[in-house]
Amino acid sequence: MFRIVQFFPFAVLFLTVAYATAWGTLALWYxxxxxxxxxxxxxxxxxxxxxxxxxxxxTSLRWRWFWVFGVSLVALNVWxxxxxxPADGNWTPDVARQVTGxxxxxxxxxxxxxxxxxxxxxxxxxxxxxxxxxxxxxxSADLFMSYWAGxxxxxxMVSFGFANGDYLTxxxxxxxxxxxxxxxxxDFFKAHTIAVIAAEExxxxxxRSNIKKERVQIFRGQHDPNDTRLIEAYVAAANEVAExxxxxxxVFTNCSRSVIMLARHVGIKVPFxxxxxxxxxxxxxxxDHGKLNSDVSIEELYHLGDITERALANGLTDNFSTAIxxxxxxx
Numbered sequence: 001m002f003r004i005v006q007f008f009p010f011a012v013l014f015l016t017v018a019y020a021t022a023w024g025t026l027a028l029w030y031x032x033x034x035x036x037x038x039x040x041x042x043x044x045x046x047x048x049x050x051x052x053x054x055x056x057x058x059t060s061l062r063w064r065w066f067w068v069f070g071v072s073l074v075a076l077n078v079w080x081x082x083x084x085x086p087a088d089g090n091w092t093p094d095v096a097r098q099v100t101g102x103x104x105x106x107x108x109x110x111x112x113x114x115x116x117x118x119x120x121x122x123x124x125x126x127x128x129x130x131x132x133x134x135x136x137x138x139x140s141a142d143l144f145m146s147y148w149a150g151x152x153x154x155x156x157m158v159s160f161g162f163a164n165g166d167y168l169t170x171x172x173x174x175x176x177x178x179x180x181x182x183x184x185x186x187d188f189f190k191a192h193t194i195a196v197i198a199a200e201e202x203x204x205x206x207x208r209s210n211i212k213k214e215r216v217q218i219f220r221g222q223h224d225p226n227d228t229r230l231i232e233a234y235v236a237a238a239n240e241v242a243e244x245x246x247x248x249x250x251v252f253t254n255c256s257r258s259v260i261m262l263a264r265h266v267g268i269k270v271p272f273x274x275x276x277x278x279x280x281x282x283x284x285x286x287x288d289h290g291k292l293n294s295d296v297s298i299e300e301l302y303h304l305g306d307i308t309e310r311a312l313a314n315g316l317t318d319n320f321s322t323a324i325x326x327x328x329x330x331x
Contacts, residue, residue, distance in 0.1 A: 021050025030189040085245035101235040106136040114199035137163040141223040146208040194248040196238040202320035209311035
């Protein structure tokens with residue numbers, strides 16, 4: 001037992017150095033400015049230094065190596081925290097503008113609501129509009145899940161329905177520049193900023209179901225018409241990001257984690273659960289907490305909520321929102 005107690009802090013320190021080595025190497029590779037050769041040499045050098053420190057753990061020089069590595073890691077973190085998210089860039093058209101809004105009584109006014117007409121991923125009509133919504137007329141709050149990497153991971157969107165038939169969908173998106181490629185690893189290392197997008201359903205949902213041909217699910221959630229806290233939190237977050245950009249992070253500030261943080265910020269209780277991280281199973285989390293229709297099984301909700309065939313059959317028309325909700329049970 002005594003040996004185990006002695007070994008534990010040593011093991012923790014060893015694993016910490018191993019993680020710091022991997023993190024520091026990738027951070028330098030993805031964000032250090034300069035020619036590729038210089039960046040590569042710096043990243044590889046830090047990696048070799050970290051590995052040498054790990055080897056030194058098994059020698060009498062372990063503490064000297066550790067303290068030198070620690071000083072280097074502190075310097076690396078100082079540099080890392082000086083990186084500022086860019087406010088301007090050659091953004092791709094779908095995230096070229098950031099929505100902003102004001103709330104006056106019950107009236108929400110949003111500028112730069114996205115209402116694109118999509119024909120293909122590369123062929124579309126750009127359309128950014130100003131819209132007003134009466135928050136006292138909010139009737140529903142639905143969750144869209146667009147699965148792009150198996151059942152475990154999905155893009156997460158929340159859509160609010162109003163008495164006049166309008167739907168307003170909110171999505172936390174990666175704000176990529178033209179020519180930038182998708183990389184969850186790079187997005188963990190301050191490769192891109194986050195954009196808060198408010199859009200029509202036939203744009204932002206239809207892009208995924210009809211154009212990208214992703215499997216898209218809708219889950220109709222419980223909603224208190226008098227509780228507008230989440231909408232207000234989205235508006236506040238959008239205004240804040242417009243004024244002061246934030247880094248997107250594929251783990252900590254992704255589409256689902258951002259919404260959960262917004263909900264908790266305004267006092268909506270969301271208990272910790274692994275399905276908040278592995279967000280493809282987030283509907284199961286909501287079902288277990290009574291936020292979805294409990295008259296049928298969660299498997300049946302997945303079946304009924306698969307909008308893919310209905311969306312393709314209807315097309316990206318003005319009737320899109322009505323068509324995709326056919327036979328989907330309310331709570």
